[in-house]
Amino acid sequence: MTLTLTPSLTEPSELTIRPRYEGSNICTWIGFKHVNYLVEESVLNHLREGGLPPGAIYETYGLCTDIVDIDTRIVHALHIDDVVTATVRPHRRARDGELLFGVVLQVAREEGLVKAAMSTVRVQLRHDPRGGGDQPIPAVLHPHVVSQLGGAPGWDVEAPEVNLDTDDLIKQLTAGSNAFAWKWRMPYWYCHFTERVQMSGYLRLMEEVVDLFLEDRGVSIKTLLDEQNWIPVVPRSRITVLEEARMEEDLYTVFTVEEVFKDVTYTARMDTYVVRDGALVHTSTGTITHGYALIENRRDWSLVTFDDRMNAALAGTSA
CATH class of the missing domain: 3.10.129.10 (Hotdog Thioesterase)
Incomplete structure (x- = not known):
């Protein structure tokens, strides 16, 4: 694998996505767990667009993409047929050993496009020696790599x-x-x-x-x-x-x-x-x-x- 980080890793990305049907537990409202699943999918999409597809970097470098912190505020209810626009922005307060993102989920309502949820998400790239034979980890990823998962301060x-x-x-x-x-x-x-x-x-x-x-x-x-x-x-x-x-x-x-x-x-x-x-x-x-x-x-x-x-x-x- 040739690793090519694109500007989208350091600039905003956008994804259009629908909630999963499983999350519509009461009437047509989407529960908090599946709102967080939308956040997770938007971050994974951002990494893919930025040149860090989770599957490929695991298979090539033994790096596991792990969300280690997710903090989500829900301000408008989402429904099962909603089309959600997810915007992901790199966070300026990221530390070594993590990638930090801000995520905003928006949805169309009668009054226009409204924020449905906002999240802060921390991601770590956990090196896994299982399997062996992986290529050397590129220098550009070293600041984000950990040997064991750990949380935020x-x-x-x-x-x-x-x-x-x-x-x-x-x-x-x-x-x-x-x-x-x-x-x-x-x-x-x-x-x-x-x-x-x-x-x-x-x-x-x-x-x-x-x-x-x-x-x-x-x-x-x-x-x-x-x-x-x-x-x-x-x-x-x-x-x-x-x-x-x-x-x-x-x-x-x-x-x-x-x-x-x-x-x-x-x-x-x-x-x-x-x-x-x-x-x-x-x-x-x-x-x-x-x-x-x-x-x-x-x-x-x-x-x-x-x-x-x-x-x-x-x-x-x-x-």
Whole structure:
């Protein structure tokens, strides 16, 4: 492979894309996970246009293209038939060991083209010696290459102190906090480049732990849908990869309610851990903000104020 970086790697790129049908879970609205999938696809397209196709640089240089941080704000709901214009711009604050991009998703509405979502995305090129025989990594890529995946600055990355000689790790991880925890063996379809959990896998984990948390607190999504015609909506989510998690490791996912804002939204933190070589390893962290909306008709909804049952569930008390 002859590597030719084009100006589009350092200048904006644009992609026209539709949401996946899988993401239309409630009425025709697209959930936060699939909004992030649109962001991911737009970044991958930007890399391809810039001369860094993920498949080719892996096959030639052993470089794995990994999204290690994705921070997304959703300001307008996307629907299944929408045609989305995604614009990707290189970010001026990129550091060594990463490629940093700003992404804007726009969609046509009656009032014109509106911003549906904005994201900041960090990408690392992780060298993988598996397979061998790859060509020397070009000098132009050296600043972006890492030997192990790691996250962005600004997070408290210290794992809590626990006793690994007991079998109550979930209880230890939630002790003294308004939290819910879940243990699950990482399947191969949450991984890529043969063995490591990828960002889309963490997005699926975040979606599932919210679902399990709400059921555990007695306010499952189906319960509120049946009884109050409420659905959860997400204005913001962020996930940062701190360390690598591997296929078939048991991942402990901890979901902690951090703040309820004016009875309209709540923000919770997701942390994931594996036990490796006799130590607890913090593999990812992130936050998600939820509100609730009343379904008005098949296309429209409006935000609601949390009632006593919802506030009690978020606080971990009885209504």
